[in-house]
Every structure is written in structure tokens, then in C-alpha cells.
Amino acid sequence: MKRVDGKIIDGREISRQIKEEVKQEVERLKSEGCTPGLAVILVGDDPASASYVGSKERTVQALGMHSEVIRMESSTSEGELLGEISRLNDDPAIHGILVQLPLPAQIDEQRIISAITPEKDVDGFHPVNAGKLMAGLDGFVPCTPLGIMVLLERSGVDLKGKHAVVVGRSNIVGKPMSMLLLQKDATVTVCHSKTADLPAITKQADILVAAVGREAMIGREHVKEGCVVIDVGINRGEDGKLHGDVDFEAVLPVVSKITPVPRGVGPMTIAMLMANTVESAKKTCGSQNN
Numbered sequence: 525m526k527r528v529d530g531k532i533i534d535g536r537e538i539s540r541q542i543k544e545e546v547k548q549e550v551e552r553l554k555s556e557g558c559t560p561g562l563a564v565i566l567v568g569d570d571p572a573s574a575s576y577v578g579s580k581e582r583t584v585q586a587l588g589m590h591s592e593v594i595r596m597e598s599s600t601s602e603g604e605l606l607g608e609i610s611r612l613n614d615d616p617a618i619h620g621i622l623v624q625l626p627l628p629a630q631i632d633e634q635r636i637i638s639a640i641t642p643e644k645d646v647d648g649f650h651p652v653n654a655g656k657l658m659a660g661l662d663g664f665v666p667c668t669p670l671g672i673m674v675l676l677e678r679s680g681v682d683l684k685g686k687h688a689v690v691v692g693r694s695n696i697v698g699k700p701m702s703m704l705l706l707q708k709d710a711t712v713t714v715c716h717s718k719t720a721d722l723p724a725i726t727k728q729a730d731i732l733v734a735a736v737g738r739e740a741m742i743g744r745e746h747v748k749e750g751c752v753v754i755d756v757g758i759n760r761g762e763d764g765k766l767h768g769d770v771d772f773e774a775v776l777p778v779v780s781k782i783t784p785v786p787r788g789v790g791p792m793t794i795a796m797l798m799a800n801t802v803e804s805a806k807k808t809c810g811s812q813n814n
């Protein structure tokens with residue numbers, strides 16, 4: 525049991541550390557008259573989205589930051605949402621703006637993301653921030669891949685010269701993840717739904733990041749002995765429980781480290797959102813009188 529325990533990367537514990545560090549920063553900033561503020565916009569009443577937004581709101585408050593949650597009806601027009609974003613872009617008390625995804629079908633996600641000022645885009649989804657990441661310039665990095673980098677670092681995983689395989693090519697996880705791994709001198713392969721012979725490639729991985737969105741997609745046949753497995757999946761099973769993209773029990777005996785679901789990557793996403801919001805506040809508070 526002990527040996528198995530040592531393999532599990534405790535995302536909840538590492539997220540607690542990050543949040544504690546962020547809290548100290550918030551206290552310091554507040555003593556200088558600057559309260560970091562995060563605005564979260566939720567359109568519609570999807571229960572999973574509502575629950576994530578609730579947990580973001582509680583975390584913001586627990587860290588002593590200013591929280592604004594805007595709940596809009598599922599029939600909200602693109603224009604109405606753009607109006608709300610424009611107001612928040614101009615609000616000096618708000619340093620981060622997050623529009624909870626996915627959005628209802630009548631709203632163009634890319635247009636909404638592009639309307640958020642890049643300086644307040646703490647999700648790191650704006651094309652300017654995506655471009656900065658690719659160019660190696662300072663900007664906001666998407667919270668999930670950023671949280672994974674912190675998990676790897678704090679678990680003592682060295683990436684230099686290692687083969688990292690990312691399964692999934694989304695703008696939110698797969699693509700930014702591959703850039704961050706590349707920055708740390710890993711050799712990076714990105715796989716996706718059209719990849720031929722997935723197991724042949726994932727079996728070469730020293731570090732395997734699974735971000736496909738399909739329960740237990742990654743099994744014993746996909747991993748080599750000693751691999752570090754990062755499970756980004758958040759699939760709600762028929763049992764009502766959260767399941768990862770990895771068949772945890774099947775790969776556990778062969779991996780050297782693995783993140784569980786829940787209590788792996790998920791809590792880190794929220795912690796990094798807080799960290800990004802405080803970074804944003806640090807940059808702008810001095811130049812504004814709020």
C-alpha cells in the first residue's frame with residue numbers, strides 16, 4: 525500500500541500550498557490598497573458549470589479577493605454578453621475575467637474570448653495570450669496546463685530530454701500543454717483522434733498527458749513501465765462519480781507516478797486561476813487608484 529501511495533500525485537495537497545501562497549500575496553497587496561478581483565460569467569443553468577462556478581467563487585472569497593459572479597439566462601444574446609464583458613474590461617476593481625465554457629449554441633465562443641481584454645484574460649484563452657505562449661513571451665497561460673507544470677515540478681519530475689506525449693489537441697489543454705513541455709526541453713508528441721496506432725506512440729512516453737475527454741481511454745496497453753501519467757479527464761460517469769481518461773487501476777502497477785481523478789489536475793486548475801488573477805492585479809494595481 526505504501527509503495528502505491530507514493531506514486532499518487534496529490535493535486536489537492538499541492539493546490540492547497542499554491543492557494544496558501546496566493547493568499548499571502550493577496551494580504552500583501554491589500555495592505556498596499558489593492559484587492560485582486562475576479563469576475564466569472566455563467567450563461568445558462570448547466571449543473572456541472574454552475575457547480576464549477578460555485579467552487580471558483582468560494583475559493584476567491586476564501587483567499588480574501590473580490591468576487592463578482594454574473595449569472596445570465598441561457599437565452600442571452602451574444603450582444604448582451606459582449607456588453608457585460610465590455611463593462612468588466614473597464615472596471616478597475618476587476619483584474620480577471622472568466623467566461624465559463626461551454627457557451628450556449630447561439631453564442632460564438634471565439635468572438636467572446638477575443639472580446640476580453642488580454643490583460644484580464646486569466647484563463648489565457650485570448651489569441652494574444654495563446655500567441656505569446658507560442659512565442660515564449662510573458663502572458664497568461666491556461667490554468668489547467670499551468671497547473672500540470674506545477675504538479676510535475678513539485679513532484680520532482682525532470683522534463684529535460686524526456687519524451688512527453690500529449691493526447692488531445694484542444695486550445696485549452698493539449699496545445700498549450702505541448703508548448704509548456706517544450707519550454708522545459710521535453711521532446712513533445714501530440715496525438716489526437718486521427719492518430720494511427722495510438723498505443724505505439726503513447727508507449728514511448730516518459731510523461732503521458734491524457735486530455736481526450738473519454739472515460740478510461742488510456743489503458744495498460746498505452747503505457748510503458750515507469751511512465752508518469754497525468755489524467756486531465758473529468759468525465760461524469762453513469763454512477764454520478766468523476767472518472768478520468770485513464771483506467772487508473774489498470775495502469776497503477778506499472779507507472780512511476782500518476783494523478784488521480786478527482787483530486788489530481790482539477791484542484792490545480794482553480795488554484796492557478798487564483799494565481800493568474802493575483803499576477804494580473806500586481807501588474808495593474810500600481811497604475812490605478814483602486
Ligand SMILES: Nc1nc(=O)c2c([nH]1)NC[C@@H]1CN(c3ccc(C(=O)N[C@@H](CCC(=O)O)C(=O)O)cc3)C=[N+]21
Binds near residue numbers: 787788790792
Ligand atoms: N472559461 C473556463 N475556464 C475553465 O477553467 C473551465 C471552464 N471554462 N469550463 C469548465 C472547465 C472545467 N474546469 C474544472 C475546474 C476544477 C475542477 C475540479 O476542481 N475538480 C475536482 C472535483 C470537482 C467535483 O467533484 O465535481 C477534482 O478533480 O478533484 C474540475 C474542472 C474548469 N473549466
